[in-house]
Amino acid sequence: MIQEAEPLIFERSSPGRHGYSLPDSDVPPLEEDAAIPAHWQRSSLPLPEASELDVVRHFTRLSQRNYSIEHGFYPLGSCTMKYNPKVxxxxxxxxxxxxxxxxxxxxxxxxxxxxxxxxxxxxxxxxxxxxxxxxxxxxxxxxxxxxxxxxxxxxxxxxxxxxxxxxxxxxxxxxxxxxxxxxxxxxxxxxxxxxxxxxxxxxxxxxxxxxxxxxxxxxxxxxxxxxxxxxxxxxxxxxxxxxxxxxxxxxxxxxxxxxxxxxxxxxxxxxxxxxxxxxxxxxxxxxxxxxxxxxxxxxxxxxxxxxxxxxxxxxxxxxxxxxxxxxxxxxxxxxxxxxxxxGAEGIKRAGEYAVLNGNYLKERLRDAYALRYDRTCMHEVVFAGLKEKAEGVRTLDVAKRMIDYGFHPSTVYFPLIVPEALMIEPTETENKDTLDTFIDALLAIAEEAQTSPELLKEAPVSAPVRRLDETTAARRPNLRWQPPE
Amino acid sequence: MDYVPHSDEDREAMLRAIGVASTEDLFQDIPANVRHPHLNLPPGMSEPEVIRHLQALGQQNSNVLEMPSFLGAGCYNHFIPSIVNALILRGEFLTSYTPYQPELSQGTLQAMYEFQSMVCLLTGMDVANASMYDEATATAEAVLTACSITKRSKVVVPDTFHPTTLEVLETYAEGRELTLVRVPTFTIDDDGAFHDCWDAVGAAIDDDTACVAVQVPNFFGWVHECQDIAETVHAHRAMLVVSADPVALGILTPPGEYGADIVTGEGHSLALPPGLGGPRLGLYATRKKYLRQMPGRVSGMTEDIEGKRGFVLTLQAREQHIRREKATSNICTNEALAALAFTINVSWLGPEGMRKKAELCLAKSHYAAAQLDALPGFAVSAPGPYIKEFVVHCPSQVHHVNEHLLEHGVLGGYDLGNVRAELDRHMLVCVTELNTRQDIDRLVATLRDFEA
The missing domain is CATH 3.40.640.10 (Type I PLP-dependent aspartate aminotransferase-like (Major domain))
Incomplete structure (x- = not known):
């Protein structure tokens, strides 16, 4: 992922630049009486004016500010983020x-x-x-x-x-x-x-x-x-x-x-x-x-x-x-x-290995994370946060720290009935090496929670942005670009 | 084949770590008498086999690339530039989840913010959400929202509104108290010509009216004057919902300028190919004062702890995952990738390209209409200005006309007899920038040979 910020496409706009390619009209011009009456026509449309390359670069850079299944492990509980075959x-x-x-x-x-x-x-x-x-x-x-x-x-x-x-x-x-x-x-x-x-x-x-x-x-x-x-x-x-x-x-x-x-x-x-x-x-x-x-x-x-x-x-x-x-x-x-x-065999294997992966994570993580319900799980496992609580460290901090280890965070605070819920769904398309690397990261994070909790509270430091101010976003909503007066 | 990567050694090591002998031990909670049913599914296929099978199925369908098409009626074949597919199929966009973790989703969130901005500019509204499933569900939700805001239940719609949208609205309204008043706003004379009686809409509005929903251009293609309606609506403290075609908004006055309170629309034709009608892209925009009643996700601009610009999903207190049964809607997954495609295409088009696209539709549809109107037995009927769709009265039932066209390799217009039996000789013809003069001339020449 790239750290460099990308301006809005509107901020990349320059009057008179254009990228579109449409044919010239091959039919006679409109008769006067067929036209849309002038007072029904819009007077301005301040959309971005950009070249095709400007547009391609803009959205390519935006894509590089996203994590995806094709980057790495995406253990969002309840979301079944398995491989999406190209075929x-x-x-x-x-x-x-x-x-x-x-x-x-x-x-x-x-x-x-x-x-x-x-x-x-x-x-x-x-x-x-x-x-x-x-x-x-x-x-x-x-x-x-x-x-x-x-x-x-x-x-x-x-x-x-x-x-x-x-x-x-x-x-x-x-x-x-x-x-x-x-x-x-x-x-x-x-x-x-x-x-x-x-x-x-x-x-x-x-x-x-x-x-x-x-x-x-x-x-x-x-x-x-x-x-x-x-x-x-x-x-x-x-x-x-x-x-x-x-x-x-x-x-x-x-x-x-x-x-x-x-x-x-x-x-x-x-x-x-x-x-x-x-x-x-x-x-x-x-x-x-x-x-x-x-x-x-x-x-x-x-x-x-x-x-x-x-x-x-x-x-x-x-x-x-x-x-x-x-x-x-x-x-x-x-x-x-x-x-x-x-086919029938592959469908059966998908379910079987999704459950195998879920239980493997549960067993390997249970000493560091608190199992709310200690029984065989299915395709996903829900922990009630860290087993050994650390001062001021919340599940959100654990999740954000996963980013610095190169993983997408798991689902947090859902389901609502589990305090400090951390919900992990591996899916069947992840191999054992990936799961082991992830387990090592989660065990290391649990350790860090005790030894250097600031690493969790300040995480992430490696993502395109740090933690965002969601309170101001909701209190003073800025939901669109405004054309200059 | 399948996508399970485990070797036998991996599997055994994992079972050992869990402390069970086989995966079967993990399924003991499932009642034994229903466990492991025999599944009568075909055997799996390798990639070359499966793609050959899909190609064979695809080849059984005609498509609008190989055949001139004059079908519209809610699904329009507009040009989508090559960059759209190249960009939306990037795995970073295609295989990311809903951006609940903003630090890893800035690309999606910024694109959503740009999409919302474009929808606001096109419609002339203050705020927009990040998409709905399609125009029909967006309009249904808009109408239900207007009923909640006004605490009234009467909904006035002219009979020129797309009938499918009204069917979806009726489905959505089950379980709510809502009275749908369909106002006849046109008549048809003995020669099959349409005559507008738009004033009937204003007459149907009273102090019980929650909202009036109109479509611009309407289902039959022509544009209504909505300024007067807006004034009447607001005089009765009701709301105006406008469903507008974003391509037409390249040239038409944005509904926000004549008083719309909620604007919906179908954005697929600026985003994706027809795809048998799905995925689609529902647009939803409204006034700032109704922001907290708006359904669906919204991206907002904010800053991170270092003061760098960033984007987050915001105003989530409206949404189901926070508010549960008190949410403004149950919508969760929307049409994000289609919204991204729209944003890319509209960036590429710019104001000049949007205008040119609409003007090409305008010129070509009027050329087609003039040619068709000159054919013996055919008469074009458009009681108002139109941009890309118009009605043609045919010398016999449309399905006969269309069979003749299909035999000659042309997909004729939409048979209005499908929505109203008495319109079985009326064809709704759609002409976009993708219909060449050659296509139009071929349509006309083929119809000239048609013997009723």
Whole structure:
């Protein structure tokens, strides 16, 4: 990464410079009466004026001020930062996918429809569900879609119900989604084992509960050992169970979530199925459902008849559309390429080695970092900060110090129920040498916390910037460049 | 093949360190009766095999590079320069996460800040977020935000708004109290010509109205005068939501100048190829006073402890990971890489390129319209100024016309019968800077041969 600051593209601008290359008009000039009336036209547009090389250099330098999976280990818990295979990008870049217009006649997009249909079938097999839609553009979008389907089911039964039960360890998107769909989020506490407190759950369940939103494995990296019973109890009062599939990587090939009794599941194709995060999106979120919720999937789906594919809008109970078109199709191409590359054996190995790596880190770090829940974890492990606390040293300091050792920090202060949480997810694509180097760094940092805590408190010193003033950023927001008066 | 790098020795050493005999021991929490199902998936493939398979699927699709296309209706084929892909596919941008650790994410955060600045300049608004999924969800969230701010539930939309956006809005509004009033704002005469009755929008606004949402240019391509609407809206203490095409804003008055309170838009056509309609790029900009009700991520400029300029995700107290059920939206992942592509392309275009792009659309669409209007049996209908899309009334149903065009290697315009049965002889034709005169002449010549 480069330390040298890069001015804003607006500050690189110089009047009269230009980089664009567009053809001259090959048609006659406009008739006077065809033009846009003068008072409907803008008077100024102070965008940057730069040469093509200026633009290329600017964004190349910006890229060099970013850390990425391709730089090194990126152990962000809950984010599944595994290798994003290049062949997926090559596939998505084929003109037969990238330059297809969504309104083209079905006869001219049979390959694209076959891919959507095929990816849906692969996902149904991996998860065990009756059907799925690839329309959600991200995980939270999938949640919205899933909870709206749960609501549609209850409305069809005559009562939308009012409550959604969500564990205190859940992702923030869960309660936010429930609220967007008109539900009151009710928190269920976690037990001493880190999973849902069954007694508390029993007292919360009644016929006004529309459903539960659970993450499996949960955000502590633990498998809900009572999940089958939880689903049974929920179904007994007519409630449904939503599965946040952000952590599906751990379960690949080992269990189909549908078999546990979970009614609806979203997947983050940008986590489990390697489509790149792109600095925060585009993602892609499949939403998978059992027979109960199948009628409510968003339109359109793709149907196949005698080897020909077509859009299927004929779904009278559908919740409707949730996207302008068919979701983030080019990411669907990437996910399809990934699953076809791995096949059944590779899918199973991905989950198996993600869990092996998670447990290896847990065991190697447990003497220096405090294990909140001492049991076998899945794909990730959550520590309650340093085992031996050091004066004034917080988990944030540990995380920032990782930067000076050449690593991206782990997730910190999440889940909210673990004090000083440090959440590490290695993924299956990291080799033992990388994990060992990272472990050595974390052990050294724990040592430094005792011997020279200032190294942690002042970290990072090797990044493009030091710690930033976030308070002023929020109090006096500067969110855009302003043209000079 | 797969991407697991472990040797057998590594695996054994790791199992020993954990203190278990096999990986199977790590999965004991999962009920045994459902563990290790047989997965009926095809066997894995090597890279040459998988890319050959994908190429074969891709070749079953026609595409707009090999065939002149006059399709628009929400997805536009505009020119994306070579530098965009070269830069966004750099691993540093492509494979980084949401910039929660700002020290290692200055590239993404600064690009977001530049994106927000450009969206503000194009729309004439004070602040913008770092993107939404697409125009439809951005507009749906804008409308719901306006309802929250005004504490009212009536939403007025002209029937010239993109019907898909309204469908998404209806999906998003489930569980909220919201009344969508669709105002008829055009009529069609016996000859199939459109006539504007835009005043109906103003008449539908009252003191129960939360917001009016209009689209510029509208779904059918023409531009409405919105100054009067804005005044009526504000006289009733309601809000004006404008969904604007950023390409058209290269030439049109920015909505902020005529009183828009929230501006949304679809940015994909300045960022990415059509891609069967995804990824997209939702734009969202608003006035400073509504900043704390805005959904989505925002990058802000600040300083580090040494006084060096830096950028951070800010105002996170609006967002789900902090506020949970009280958040302004559940949005988390957005379309960051598409926003970066937009920022690169708009930097490359500059003010002159943005204007030239819009003017090329304007000139070419009017040339196409004049040629089509002169064909026997075809009549162009545009009750207002338009930039790249207009309606043509055809001598027979559009799907027949389009079949004829397809047989001759041309992708005809959008069949409006898909959204309204009585418009089955109306075609929505889109012409951008990528349609050459030769393409347009070929469209016209092919239609001249068409026998209804």
């Amino acid at each position: 997926n990008d090559a596939a998505a870049g084929l003109p037969g996918f990238s330059f297809v217009h969504p309104h083209q006649p079905e006869s001219t997009i049979q390959g694209a429809l076959a891919l959507i249909h095929g990816l849906s079938r692969l996902i149904m097999e991996i998860t065990g569900y009756a059907n799925c839609s690839l329309q959600p553009a991200a995980g939270a979008h999938g949640e919205l879609c899933g909870v709206l389907m749960m609501r549609a089911h209850h409305v069809k039964q005559g009562n939308p119900r009012r409550k959604m039960i969500i564990p205190d360890s859940a992702h923030g998107t869960n309660p936010a989604t429930a609220a967007m769909c008109g539900y009151t989020a009710i928190e269920v506490p976690s037990s001493e084992r880190g999973t849902v407190d069954m007694d508390a759950l029993a007292t919360l369940l009644d016929e006004d509960v529309a459903g539960l939103m659970l993450t499996v494995p949960n955000t502590l990296g633990l498998f809900e050992q009572d999940i089958v019973e939880i689903c049974r109890m929920a179904h007994e009062v007519g409630a449904l169970v939503y599965c946040d599939g952000a952590n599906m990587n751990a379960l690949l090939g080992t269990v189909q979530p549908a078999a546990l009794g979970l009614d609806v599941l979203h997947l983050n194709l940008h986590k489990t199925f390697t489509t790149p995060h792109g600095g925060g999106g585009p993602g892609a979120g499949a939403i998978c459902v059992n027979e109960t919720l199948e009628p409510y999937l968003p339109v359109p789906l793709v149907k196949e008849q005698d080897g020909a594919y077509a859009w299927d809008y004929d779904r009278p109970d559908s919740i409707g559309r949730i996207h302008s078109f068919y979701g983030n199709f080019l990411n669907q191409v990437r996910a399809y390429t990934y699953i076809r590359t791995l």
